[in-house]
Amino acid sequence: MDKSNRKREIAASEAGIVVDWLLKVVIILVVVGVALFELGAIVLVRATAADTAAKAGQEAGFTFRATGNVERAKEAAQEIAEKEGAVLVSFSVDTERKVTRTTVSKKSKSIFIHRIGALEKYTVATSTQEVPIPS
Numbered sequence: 638m639d640k641s642n643r644k645r646e647i648a649a650s651e652a653g654i655v656v657d658w659l660l661k662v663v664i665i666l667v668v669v670g671v672a673l674f675e676l677g678a679i680v681l682v683r684a685t686a687a688d689t690a691a692k693a694g695q696e697a698g699f700t701f702r703a704t705g706n707v708e709r710a711k712e713a714a715q716e717i718a719e720k721e722g723a724v725l726v727s728f729s730v731d732t733e734r735k736v737t738r739t740t741v742s743k744k745s746k747s748i749f750i751h752r753i754g755a756l757e758k759y760t761v762a763t764s765t766q767e768v769p770i771p772s
Contacts, residue, residue, distance in 0.1 A: 682745035686762040694739035694768035
């Protein structure tokens with residue numbers, strides 16, 4: 638009986654070690670997953686802000702070419718920016734160089750970073766793009 642009790646104690650001890658190890662692995666994976674999600678959200682918003690500014694500038698260029706009206710072109714840029722989840726910061730048309738200059742701002746959808754004051758600035762991406770007015 639003494640040997641069987643000893644075997645049970647060893648088995649229980651080993652099971653506890655395995656459970657502790659698995660728990661640590663799960664916690665580490667969760668922390669790494671959340672960190673990757675946060676970083677991915679920041680990188681993604683920076684890339685999409687540039688794309689959104691280019692799309693808005695291109696659409697505004699088409700509108701300006703068709704109407705010759707800067708305000709209507711700005712409205713077109715505003716509409717595209719809002720549709721893409723961004724805010725139109727500024728818009729201008731350079732008729733000499735035949736380009737539109739569009740600046741948009743976009744906020745990332747993070748879980749924690751936007752709640753940390755020192756890191757909050759990284760959750761907002763601003764991009765300026767110059768797009769030729771189509772001929």
